[in-house]
Amino acid sequence: MLSLPARCLLRPPRLPLPAPPRRGSYGPGRRWFLSTPIFYVNGPPHIGHLYSALLADALHRHRGLLGPGPGRLATGTDEHGLKIQQAAAAAGTSPAELCDHVSGLFRDLFSRAAVSFTDFIRTTEPRHRRAVQCFWTALQGRGLLYKDFYEGWYCTPDECFLTQAQITERPDAQGHPCKVSLESGHQVHWTKEENYMFKLSEFQEPLRKWLQGNRHVISPEPFYQVVLQWLEEDLPDLSVSRERSRLQWGIPVPGDSTQTIYVWVDALVNYLTVAGYPDAHHAWWPAVHHVVGKDILKFHAIYWPALLMAVGLDPPEQIYVHSHWTVHGQKMSKSLGNVVDPVACFKQYTVDGFRYFLLRQGVPERDCDYYEEKVIKLVNSELADALGGLLNRCTAPSINPSGIYPHFSALCFRKGSDHMDVEASGRALAEDYELVASVDRLPLQVTDYFEHFQIYKALESVVACVRQTNGFFQRHAPWKLCRDNPAEKCWLDTVLHVTLECLRIYGILLQPVIPATADKLLSRLGIKPEERAFTDLTFLPRYHGKPCPFEGRRLGPDTGALFPRLETPRRRQLEIKGLRP
Numbered sequence: 001m002l003s004l005p006a007r008c009l010l011r012p013p014r015l016p017l018p019a020p021p022r023r024g025s026y027g028p029g030r031r032w033f034l035s036t037p038i039f040y041v042n043g044p045p046h047i048g049h050l051y052s053a054l055l056a057d058a059l060h061r062h063r064g065l066l067g068p069g070p071g072r073l074a075t076g077t078d079e080h081g082l083k084i085q086q087a088a089a090a091a092g093t094s095p096a097e098l099c100d101h102v103s104g105l106f107r108d109l110f111s112r113a114a115v116s117f118t119d120f121i122r123t124t125e126p127r128h129r130r131a132v133q134c135f136w137t138a139l140q141g142r143g144l145l146y147k148d149f150y151e152g153w154y155c156t157p158d159e160c161f162l163t164q165a166q167i168t169e170r171p172d173a174q175g176h177p178c179k180v181s182l183e184s185g186h187q188v189h190w191t192k193e194e195n196y197m198f199k200l201s202e203f204q205e206p207l208r209k210w211l212q213g214n215r216h217v218i219s220p221e222p223f224y225q226v227v228l229q230w231l232e233e234d235l236p237d238l239s240v241s242r243e244r245s246r247l248q249w250g251i252p253v254p255g256d257s258t259q260t261i262y263v264w265v266d267a268l269v270n271y272l273t274v275a276g277y278p279d280a281h282h283a284w285w286p287a288v289h290h291v292v293g294k295d296i297l298k299f300h301a302i303y304w305p306a307l308l309m310a311v312g313l314d315p316p317e318q319i320y321v322h323s324h325w326t327v328h329g330q331k332m333s334k335s336l337g338n339v340v341d342p343v344a345c346f347k348q349y350t351v352d353g354f355r356y357f358l359l360r361q362g363v364p365e366r367d368c369d370y371y372e373e374k375v376i377k378l379v380n381s382e383l384a385d386a387l388g389g390l391l392n393r394c395t396a397p398s399i400n401p402s403g404i405y406p407h408f409s410a411l412c413f414r415k416g417s418d419h420m421d422v423e424a425s426g427r428a429l430a431e432d433y434e435l436v437a438s439v440d441r442l443p444l445q446v447t448d449y450f451e452h453f454q455i456y457k458a459l460e461s462v463v464a465c466v467r468q469t470n471g472f473f474q475r476h477a478p479w480k481l482c483r484d485n486p487a488e489k490c491w492l493d494t495v496l497h498v499t500l501e502c503l504r505i506y507g508i509l510l511q512p513v514i515p516a517t518a519d520k521l522l523s524r525l526g527i528k529p530e531e532r533a534f535t536d537l538t539f540l541p542r543y544h545g546k547p548c549p550f551e552g553r554r555l556g557p558d559t560g561a562l563f564p565r566l567e568t569p570r571r572r573q574l575e576i577k578g579l580r581p
């Protein structure tokens with residue numbers, strides 16, 4: 001699974017063996033195609049949407065560092081359906097105008113957030129209409145659609161049909177009993193109309209076989225189990241169109257102007273549209289890896305693979321599932337007025353500060369909570385103090401007046417498994433060898449975590465190494481060493497060299513998560529853009545008896561603190577002290 005280039009494999013023998021390779025793994029030269037869900041345009045983006053996009057972006061950037069590709073990252077907006085039709089009517093605008101406006105907000109947000117998408121699809125584009133109609137024709141051609149009277153519950157906010165078992169009764173805002181979806185809590189309505197049905201029930205067994213043969217296709221693992229469990233239950237046929245008289249804002253069924261294609265079929269096909277379907281998708285399909293929230297797992301892990309099998313295409317190679325963000329312990333909702341605007345977060349915490357927070361604190365297996373103090377505390381302690389402080393200390397003119405990447409002395413920092421014995425002649429201590437071992441194994445560890453969709457763990461391991469490096473620096477107190485004494489200078493330079501080498505590795509590894517800060521860090525170290533790939537991750541080559549291209553090189557210009565400390569707003573300080581209600 002870990003296919004790092006040979007130069008990256010330089011590591012101590014104690015490294016635990018990586019897990020065996022599996023379908024969906026990636027490495028240099030491999031083609032990858034990542035996707036985010038496409039976002040509904042009935043409201044502006046919030047931090048949950050941003051999180052879906054950032055996870056995909058971090059994976060995409062990480063793969064780009066492993067090798068030059070080819071790779072793609074697709075995102076976009078889901079613009080059809082009753083929900084959008086109703087939202088436009090409520091806003092007194094046309095669906096097309098609403099879509100243009102909100103789609104623009106998503107696009108701007110992702111550009112501002114440095115989401116490195118290679119395609120931004122809108123389901124209202126002609127290329128997509130063509131793909132959806134072609135897909136529909138393929139389903140029909142294979143005899144997998146039939147017309148029938150559908151009667152049941154429909155949930156417009158979720159754009160889905162629900163069985164009796166999936167609904168419950170709750171009082172509405174006025175206290176009147178109302179039927180809602182058990183899962184989302186959104187209101188449902190009884191619908192009775194003639195629709196096209198897709199023979200989903202015929203795919204229960206093929207879906208089970210696919211999942212059983214690909215145990216890692218859905219990760220994290222608990223979500224894989226959830227899907228298997230769903231497949232133990234009844235899998236009824238799926239209504240895949242709506243009467244055009246009720247839903248005009250959508251793609252018409254080819255050859256039947258009385259029906260509109262169900263918005264979820266329309267939306268799912270976006271992944272094929274961006275891959276070039278119906279003419280040019282083979283180069284990319286099925287190398288697709290979807291990032292999706294847990295609320296849309298059934299659509300991606302059951303309906304979508306079944307629809308793909310139905311037209312003779314392979315199911316996706318990988319489905320990464322994440323949980324949700326709550327705010328002060330509550331679900332985000334317009335009615336509670338607690339929806340968090342990501343652009344306001346960028347202003348408050350900076351783009352990289354907020355990217356770091358979401359990816360470091362977001363654990364895909366479980367819901368995570370957002371609140372202001374948590375972001376400030378985390379970002380200050382890990383980015384401003386630990387990482388920024390370390391860079392500041394080892395590049396300060398008082399400690400490194402020449403402003404160069406200093407030389408490493410193999411006499412001061414002796415190589416060898418018997419380092420305990422050579423301690424007396426060298427100056428490195430047992431903890432220093434532990435640091436070298438930790439940083440040596442870090443690139444593989446980080447890659448393994450990324451590949452297992454555990455970006456938060458990758459960051460945790462980087463931070464642990466940053467702390468270890470701060471310990472190393474503190475322990476040897478280079479500011480106490482005398483430059484005029486040749487023996488001391490040798491050791492002083494070595495301490496600085498090791499610290500800069502650690503920072504170089506952290507800078508390269510952090511690029512997928514905090515691209516601007518990593519760029520600033522690497523530029524300060526004098527590392528050129530073409531020296532920042534995973535092939536450049538050989539840590540401390542001089543310790544391993546190899547030449548170091550950076551030794552003696554001038555450091556980059558000092559452009560100020562790596563990451564400015566964030567201030568708790570005065571309003572909150574007063575609240576915390578109990579001086580404000």
Ligand code: MSP
Nearest residue numbers: 037038039040048049052078267268292293324325
């Ligand atoms: N349009 C569909 C997806 C179609 S994909 C073929 C949709 N859109 S959405 O705008 O409602 O959601 C998009 C993504 O945002 C989903 O992955 C969803 O899980 C995610 N999030 C929405 N609210 C969220 C949180 N509160 N927290 C984290 N992610 C959340 O579903």
